[in-house]
Amino acid sequence: MHTLIVAEAAPEGGRPQRLRAAANEDAAWRASPCFSCMTSPCCTHVPLYRFRAETKQDIEYARRLLRHEMFEIGIYDSGWWMVYYLAPCRFLNLSNSKCLIHGTPHQPKVCRDYSPIRCWYKRVFTTTDSPDFIRLDQRRIERLARLVRFDNEDRLADVPEWEALLRELAPIPPADGARPGKIEPQGISPVPSPAGIIGSMHTTQFLFPLRTPTRAEDLDLLRFRLGFPGVAVGRSRGGWLLVISAVLQEAAPAGAGAADDPAELYCFDSLVAPPAVSPEQAKLPAVLHDLEGFDRLAAELSPGILP
Ligand code: SF4
Ligand code: SF4
DSSP states (O other): OOOOOOOOOOTTTHHHHHHHHHHHHHHHHHSSGGOOOTTTTGTTTTEEEEOOOOOOHHHHHHHHHHTTTTEEEEETTTOEEEEEEEOOOTEEETTTTTEETTTTTSSOOOHOOOTTTTHHHHHHHSOOBBBEEEEOHHHHHHHHHHHOEOTTBBEEEEOOOHHHHHHHHHTTOOOOTSSSSBBOOOOOOOOHHHHHHHSSSSSSEEEEEOOOSSHHHHHHHHHHHHHHHHHEEEEEEEEEEEEEEEEOOOOOOOTTSSSSSOOOOOOOEEEOOTTTSSSSTTTTSSSSEEEHHHHHHHHHHHHHHOO
């Protein structure tokens, strides 16, 4: 992901070497695919939750999600659906699209290890649709909802073939909500407390199941996700959860598709969760961690999972 170039005044005696190093770094940055990638989708899209749409409830869940700002769903040609949270990472410098913590111990390993050569994020998120990946926003899910049929048990019975779906959605390009410059970074302030969020007229908390962290990679992925303002992690008696506060956006423009409101499904006391989250798990998490609480969380978990 993005390379950090620090323009630094050289101390006495170190000037030529430092200038050379800076020039080398600058040349490397200009040669990188990231240099011409000003929308930085790798630093503005957080994968949250993967599921398969198999029932009417799954489609209703997707519709409900996409009525809120900062969500997008990607459909892979393998049949998996992935929910993405759209917001610039708090460490993304929006003026030059560079990572402010590149190469420091604070940068998640998942970012350090990602190769920009033949970058998947750039390929799928800087175009409307790729041959193997369909992007869904509010207008597109409404269109898709009109194209599918269900059987008597509300299971998906009739779904357009992949190529037909690409054709149907092509006239409705997805909105690019998370592109830098459109959504401002939210800084390093903690997310609002659950008590502050619940009761707000237009904000809903969405819960996504999270595998219990048992390995160093799990902890690293948590650090990456918590770098995005608005993402928190919680633990209830039923398990681990990602917690996202999302704002309802305006209704889909006329003509976009289905007119009915999404059914009020998977709601547990003002929280919304997919079918994979049990009511027990969806009870308001006792502990919420944002990035500020990460070190405490890591210290708590590390004895069991780190070498
Ligand atoms: S999406 Fe890919 S090319 Fe663009 S900044 Fe990220 S790693 Fe670089
Ligand atoms: S820490 Fe944030 S800005 Fe830096 S590379 Fe990772 S996602 Fe991008």
